[in-house]
Amino acid sequence: MIADLRSGAAPAEISGDVCVVGTGPAGITLALELARKGKTVVLLEGGGPIYEEESQDLYRGAVTGHDHIDVANSRLRQFGGTSGHWTGLCAPLDPLDFEKRADMPTHGWPVTREELNPFYARAQDYLDLGPFKYELADWSAVLPHKALPLDPAKVFTDVYQESPPTRFAEKFYDRIANEPRIQCWMHASLTDVTLQDGSDVVRSITARTLDGRQTTVKAKTYVIACGGLENARILLNCRKQRPAGLGNERDLVGRYYTDHMTIETTTVMFNEGVDTSLYATDMEAAGTKLLIGLKLNPDLIKSMGLNNNSAFLVPQYDKEVYNDDFRDYGWIAFSTMLKTFSRGHVPDRFAERYCDMTDDLGQVATGVYRHAVRSFMPPVQPARVYKLRQDAEQSPNPDSRVTLITDKDPLGLNRIALDWRVTSDDLLKLRRTHQVIGAAIGAAGLGRMRLGIGEKPDLELAYSAYHHMGTTRMHDDPKQGVVDRDCRVHSVANLYMAGSSTFTTGGCANPTLTVVTLAIRLAEHLAVAA
Template identity: 60%
Template sequence: MIIDLRDYSSHEPVAGSVCVAGAGPAGIALALELAGKGIDVVLLESGGHGYESDTQALYEGDVVGDANTDVASSRLREFGGTSGHWTGLCAPLDPIDFEARPGVPHSGWPISRTDLDPYYARAQPYLQLGPFDYTFADWEPQFDAPALPLDPAMVGDAVYQQSPPTRFAETYWDPIAENPRIRCFLHANLIDIALTDDAVDHCEFSTLEGRTLRVRAETYVIACGGIENARILLNCDKQRAGGIGNENDLVGRYFMDHLNCEIGTVLFADETIDLSLYSEVVEADGTAMQVGLKLPFDIMRREQLLNNTAFLVPQYENTTFSNDFRGHGWVSFSAIVKAFAHGQRPDRFAENYCNAVEDADTIAVGVYRHVMRPFAAKGRALAAKLRQDAEQSPNPASRVYLVEDTDPFGWRRIALDWQIAPSDLLSLRRTHELIGAAIGAAGLGRVNVGITEPPDLDVVFTGYHHIGTTRMSDDPRTGVVDRNCRVHSVKNLYMAGSSVFTTAGTANPTLTIVALAARLADHLAGIVPVTAKGARSIGKS
């Protein structure tokens, strides 16, 4: 059942077995998993079914660190969350990502990749992906295009699967609305977490118009995103100075994003080389995939390198096929055009319009090239840029913290101090050098690494992936939540989403977010009583 809190008539508290704040991929997957186990869920979402500017404005905050990032426009505060504009690229974290790695301070999850493997398999269908298989050798016989003849001991091929992308608001609206064990409230903003000595007693929610709702449950889960999860805990400081779970000043710290950059160039000796396996979405058995280059794990360990997958972006002889016009302005322009093509009002129209106007010259180039491509030949692939969302090392100084400015509920807004260590880019530089050595050894050409020494941090842009801030560790001195995502100092409060990641890896985070939600559902099913079939422990309206 889906209810708009603005129209809810009862003033009685709502009760349920599990209260989940946030109806993005983490919250929706968790609610459906719990309901499938016979557990009643109260799911609450700040926004409505679509974009609303006044609700979206609750995300606004300051950027005080690296300026090539963003706080509000990269997230969507609505049912389905940021899946409303994600690109759909998916891969699991690698086994090495969970290890405590020499040369990567603060690394090491309390769980391993094998602990998550069964949940990755369960997460695949939520994102409308193929089978849980990311081994290149398993897929290679089905590809029409050839792989580069590189020594696998030097460089391997990495497989990512491509979601349609799944829009959770479209795909899971009806399953949530029709599930008798889920009651979902829209326009319900979390405004307080009330504690007993060591547990949550209840949570308070409110609409922007002031209609309030109290929810009582046995277990509470916050699934509001990497920045908002930390903001919620920090603002709930009436009973615990410094905020809930912040006894060791860790909430908001270790903020990570992926280092999004297109830097480094492969110069090929043979200009007739076939790069289609790497430059296009390829299909096998109905599964859409992208293939990139990755160093073997033993080399990453030996060289003490961060993780990275480098995708090839061909630079063709005919510049009509160059995509160098694809910046923020082009992304905004594309969003407007796609929305109007579907008869919809574009999300964030004013913001996207301004971005497009500021970048009008390059947009004109992009439009011209798209019009001309059906009538032109690509010509030779003279080179290929290396595009990546490289791993950022966990850094306690990279953080989210509260500022004095407040939102309509009186909650303090945040400042994002995203700090990239120069060593992160030097790790990427060394990765490109090793890829270049493999390409040279195969007689295919050479690599211009592009990253200077010392590095220019301005070449890195946000991957729009908010990671860390309530990190996982078995030791409360080094993490906010334990291996089961429970806040160390509160026995019935859990965090969900990428805020619990201990390290970022290089894989896009959505698949791991959903896998962790499925794992959390299994954990909660073992501690939350299951009601009789068809019964609901949530209050009547």
């Protein structure tokens, strides 16, 4: 069932076995998995079925740290959540990402990659991916090109899969609407969490609309699945019974915010005759779209004290018509609108995107022309020069954080300030990673590298990938994390967090696959506990 809280049809009190707040990939996956196991679910969405300026404004906030980031338009407050922005690149986190490391005392999860593998395999279908295979050996027999002959003790070839990308609103709206065990209420923003007097048990939550309608939700178990920024904002705003906010007794909620640093700077120049076709673009193998990159051996990462990183090769052609340097905000706005209209939908932020496009018509025209030329005159041979592009990992940093500011939204909740810390140390680790890749390419006689990150790094090189992670991090020790290994808030008996806010480390894989994986795992736990 899907209904609208603004309609006035909602009862004063709604009940179910589990209340899930948020209809992004985490919330929808969790609701469907729980319903399949016979649980009744109250599913709340703060926005509507499509983009709305009024609902989206609730995400507005401040940026006080590294400013190559956005807190409002990088996420979507509507059914399907930020899957409406998602580009579709998928890989599981590496075993290394879960390990405790001597060089990083706060690194490591309380669960292992091996424990998550069965749930990763189940998550593939939610995201319309191929089989749960992410090793080059799994695909080499069906790939049309060979990997570069690099020393695997230093650098190996890395495999990602590409989702269409799956838009959860499009794929799952009807399934949610027709599922009798799910009550989904639109325009129902969580505004308060009430504990039973003198206890650590949630008694109810309050959901409100922007026009003042309100309902109370009672369940055995509650899950907040509103994204890496909003999860922290909600907990910090629930101060009526706990002055510091729910789960924030040790000032950890909002801390350890991490993102992926999107950087494209270092250049690799391959010798003539080197076949780089495997890395030049995405490709289809046995019905699955793949993107291939380069990654350091995990033992080397640990011994050198580096962060994790997958580097993709972006071709740089002598003929400008084959290069993608036109891909700025105007082109992104144009291509996003074109893709959305082609699916029969009106693009979100239409007026803003239209202005971005018209303000930069020259680049849009360049992009249209180059794509047209490429359609009938593709490159004769692969490029020899490539830029390394990556969404690079950051080291866990408690000073990188989300806090509340005095400005309040129309529902009365304090807005957030995001202090995203990008450090010279993070960039120097990426520089050393590039040096290892360059040395491996040189040792194999394949080419040479020109480093794009200096010994005194320019922090302006780093842009946010909008992968908001870590603000309610998972840890067995409540002194080091907000939730436990089952994603339960340490200090609240029946309140759980879902999504990328629970990540202890960010790794270098895009988070959506792991978000869905953890939601399936949480559903298994709640099916017994709830």
